[in-house]
Amino acid sequence: MPSNDSLNTRKDLTVGRKKYAYYSLPAAEEAGLTGISRLPRSMKVLLENLLRNEDGVSVTEADLKAVAAWIDNKGSVEHEIAFRPARVLMQDFTGVPAVVDLAAMRDAMTALGADPSKINPLNPVDLVIDHSVMVDNFGTAKAFGQNVEREYERNIERYNFLRWGSSAFANFRVVPPGTGICHQVNLENLAQTVWTLEEGKKTVAYPDTVVGTDSHTTMINGLAVLGWGVGGIEAEAAMLGQPIPMLIPEVIGFRLTGRLPEGATATDLVLTVTQMLRKKGVVGKFVEFFGDALPGLTLEDQATIANMAPEYGATCGFFPVSRATIDYLTATGRDKARVALVEAYAKAQGLWIDETSEDPVFTDTLELDLASIVPSLAGPKRPQDRVELTTAAPEFEAHLTGTFARPADAERVSVDGEKFTVGDGDVVIAAITSCTNTSNPSVLIAAGLVARKANALGLKAKPWVKTSLAPGSQVVTDYLNDAGLTKDLDALGFNLVGYGCTTCIGNSGPLSPAISKAINDNALVATSVLSGNRNFEGRVNPDVQAN
Numbered sequence: 306m307p308s309n310d311s312l313n314t315r316k317d318l319t320v321g322r323k324k325y326a327y328y329s330l331p332a333a334e335e336a337g338l339t340g341i342s343r344l345p346r347s348m349k350v351l352l353e354n355l356l357r358n359e360d361g362v363s364v365t366e367a368d369l370k371a372v373a374a375w376i377d378n379k380g381s382v383e384h385e386i387a388f389r390p391a392r393v394l395m396q397d398f399t400g401v402p403a404v405v406d407l408a409a410m411r412d413a414m415t416a417l418g419a420d421p422s423k424i425n426p427l428n429p430v431d432l433v434i435d436h437s438v439m440v441d442n443f444g445t446a447k448a449f450g451q452n453v454e455r456e457y458e459r460n461i462e463r464y465n466f467l468r469w470g471s472s473a474f475a476n477f478r479v480v481p482p483g484t485g486i487c488h489q490v491n492l493e494n495l496a497q498t499v500w501t502l503e504e505g506k507k508t509v510a511y512p513d514t515v516v517g518t519d520s521h522t523t524m525i526n527g528l529a530v531l532g533w534g535v536g537g538i539e540a541e542a543a544m545l546g547q548p549i550p551m552l553i554p555e556v557i558g559f560r561l562t563g564r565l566p567e568g569a570t571a572t573d574l575v576l577t578v579t580q581m582l583r584k585k586g587v588v589g590k591f592v593e594f595f596g597d598a599l600p601g602l603t604l605e606d607q608a609t610i611a612n613m614a615p616e617y618g619a620t621c622g623f624f625p626v627s628r629a630t631i632d633y634l635t636a637t638g639r640d641k642a643r644v645a646l647v648e649a650y651a652k653a654q655g656l657w658i659d660e661t662s663e664d665p666v667f668t669d670t671l672e673l674d675l676a677s678i679v680p681s682l683a684g685p686k687r688p689q690d691r692v693e694l695t696t697a698a699p700e701f702e703a704h705l706t707g708t709f710a711r712p713a714d715a716e717r718v719s720v721d722g723e724k725f726t727v728g729d730g731d732v733v734i735a736a737i738t739s740c741t742n743t744s745n746p747s748v749l750i751a752a753g754l755v756a757r758k759a760n761a762l763g764l765k766a767k768p769w770v771k772t773s774l775a776p777g778s779q780v781v782t783d784y785l786n787d788a789g790l791t792k793d794l795d796a797l798g799f800n801l802v803g804y805g806c807t808t809c810i811g812n813s814g815p816l817s818p819a820i821s822k823a824i825n826d827n828a829l830v831a832t833s834v835l836s837g838n839r840n841f842e843g844r845v846n847p848d849v850q851a852n
Contacts, residue, residue: 307504308359311366312336318510320649321642325501325510328356330654338373345556345593345665346656347623348375350512350531353654354388357511363387363548371553379668380555380590387548390514390532391500392429393540396487399518400432401463403541404470404477426476427546431495432467433480433487438803440736440814443773449801453483456803485778485804487517488524488740492608493637493778496530498630498647510650516543520615521740521838527608528633529626529656534615554620556591557582558667561598563676571606571745572836573681575613576691581671582617583689592619595664598675599624604633605745612741613838616688625658626651685709685832685851686842701851705730709830709850727769727823727831733816734833734846735766736773736808737799742836743777746784752799752836753790760796769820772798775807809837813846824848 308315314332318325330349333356334341341352352372358364364387371384395403411421437460442451457464464482471479480490500513515525515532522534539549559582565574582592594610607624614622624630626647634644651657680694685704692700709729727733742748766772774794776782782801785791794800806812813833815821824831825848832851833840840852 306360308357309361310356311359312338312356312369314356318649318653320646323508323642325646325650326504326507327510327650327653328353330356333369338369340376341373342655343376343663343666344372345558345591345667346625346658347531347591347593347621348372348556349654349656350514351386351388351553353512354514355386357509358387358389358548375553376666379666380553381668382553384553385550386553388551389546389548390428390516390543391511392431392513392515393426393544394487394491394495394515394517394519394522394532395430395432395540396436396519397432397434397463397467398436399537399540401467402537403518403544404432404467406541407470407474425474426544428476428544430477430544431480431491432478433484433490434464434467434482435484435486435490435805436810436812437463437482438775438805438807439812440771440773440775440802440807443771443802443814444798444800446795446800449803452803456482483804485776486740486743486806487519488521488612489744489777491515491522491525492528492744493780496525496528497639497643498529498626498634499643499650501646510646512656516540516549521612523614523621524608524612524740524744526611526614526621526623527604529624529630529651531621531623533621552589554589554591555668556593557585557587557619558665558670559592559594559622560596560670560672561594561602561675562596562672563598563674564601565675565678569678569680570748570751571609572742572748573678574606574675575610575741576681576683576688577673577678578610579613579617579683579689580691581673582619585671587617587619590619590668592617592622593665593667594622594624595658596672597660599627599658600629600660601675602629603747604629605747609741609745609748612744613688616838626656627658684840686840688838688840701730704851705830725768727820727829729830730832730851731829732767732770732834733820733824733831734771734808734813734835734849735799736771736775736813736833736835736837738773738775738807738835739809739837740777740806741838743775743781746781748836749776749781749785750788750790753785753788753793756793756797756799757790760793764797766798769817770798771813771816772800773802773808773813774799775803775805776801777804779804808833808835808845809839811844811846816846816848821848
């Protein structure tokens with residue numbers, strides 16, 4: 306339904322040979338929304354959403370003026386707006402109930418003697434099956450096939466139901482098991498940065514926005530797609546074309562300067578950002594990144610930082626459209642016309658950022674020099690508890706005697722006829738997993754190079770360690786194979802176990818019975834080392850406390 310467009314902002318944008326209609330932010334400023342060119346870019350996305358959906362009921366001229374007033378009050382004045390995301394992203398665990406509800410509505414239509422085929426999502430919905438695969442088998446070339454087979458055995462009823470849904474409903478797609486983690490699939494394939502909709506004879510262009518039934522939906526903000534995780538009711542409302550009520554947010558600007566030093570990765574950077582923002586307190590707020598360091602960050606680095614917004618507590622961590630956005634859309638095979646539209650639209654709307662861009666107005670700001678980043682890890686219980694690698698040993702020793710306070714004598718257990726000792730602090734799970742890090746090629750290539758060096762030095766994983774590699778998409782396997790690094794990971798026991806969340810969400814599978822018994826009989830503090838984003842006690846595996 307076309308907007309009331311009380312400010313007469315609907316204009317035409319010609320890109321190549323195609324003309325698009327769009328709701329112009331510069332035109333809105335000329336019409337009286339003074340100062341909106343200085344809004345954070347994430348706020349501009351919200352304002353465009355209101356301009357395009359102005360109906361005089363859920364969105365009024367007063368809402369438009371309230372967003373424009375943000376320049377003066379910086380979000381301190383509470384005002385509720387109706388946000389309509391362009392699409393919905395679901396994973397299989399939280400998505401199935403929504404499909405059940407759609408099916409129930411069709412049954413109700415049939416009972417009323419009406420046409421059940423009229424019940425469909427009004428907004429596009431993508432459901433990615435990624436939460437069901439478990440690491441039952443590992444350390445062999447057969448692990449992937451065996452785990453997929455077991456996954457289907459456990460979930461065949463759900464999968465058949467979702468397969469029916471994918472053909473029964475319009476505007477509803479299902480990405481099958483064994484493809485990848487929903488957030489990485491969203492980044493690599495589904496998101497468009499600028500969405501389009503056919504409206505009569507016109508094609509309307511507008512920012513791609515999304516809500517998802519998983520908290521790490523925020524990862525897509527790295528591609529300048531405003532989105533975050535919501536509850537099932539809100540997701541269903543969005544799916545059925547209803548607006549999501551929200552308060553106009555405060556926006557914290559996070560200035561990034563300098564460049565990462567050699568040896569530091571995006572993981573080290575995001576752990577530092579998480580620690581800083583948790584200390585700052587950004588719950589219920591937007592975080593928007595800016596500064597002269599952005600041109601030096603890859604899109605995948607931005608996605609890594611955006612992914613962990615739930616860990617630093619923000620609604621989202623937004624990166625504006627930049628040259629990195631265009632390069633990534635091109636490299637991942639998006640349609641050339643769409644890529645051209647993204648650049649032209651972002652520049653026309655003031656959503657583009659480069660070295661000449663003026664800094665927006667923010668509620669408050671933080672600053673981080675990337676040159677200060679050092680190799681780090683998080684642990685043993687919370688993602689915001691960053692530990693510098695150089696102090697990891699003494700800090701973990703202190704946790705063993707303090708935080709866990711479970712000193713115990715090592716227990717000798719037999720595994721495959723061999724005797725070895727396991728005790729407090731021993732690693733029993735080592736997992737390359739999660740959307741946070743397997744979306745980042747530089748981190749995955751680094752893992753492969755470490756494996757190559759370890760093999761050259763004759764290092765081996767201990768026989769009781771459950772090793773696994775669960776990439777976020779099949780693309781990871783392709784470039785590890787092309788780089789010749791898969792064989793190095795396999796040689797250390799990091800064989801492919803599946804494409805999905807696995808260990809990061811607790812689908813690490815059971816430890817060997819002998820190891821599990823030794824841990825529980827002796828109250829040992831067993832440890833996992835993983836590339837996941839949530840290391841809360843007991844989340845990774847019920848036998849493992851420290852992560």
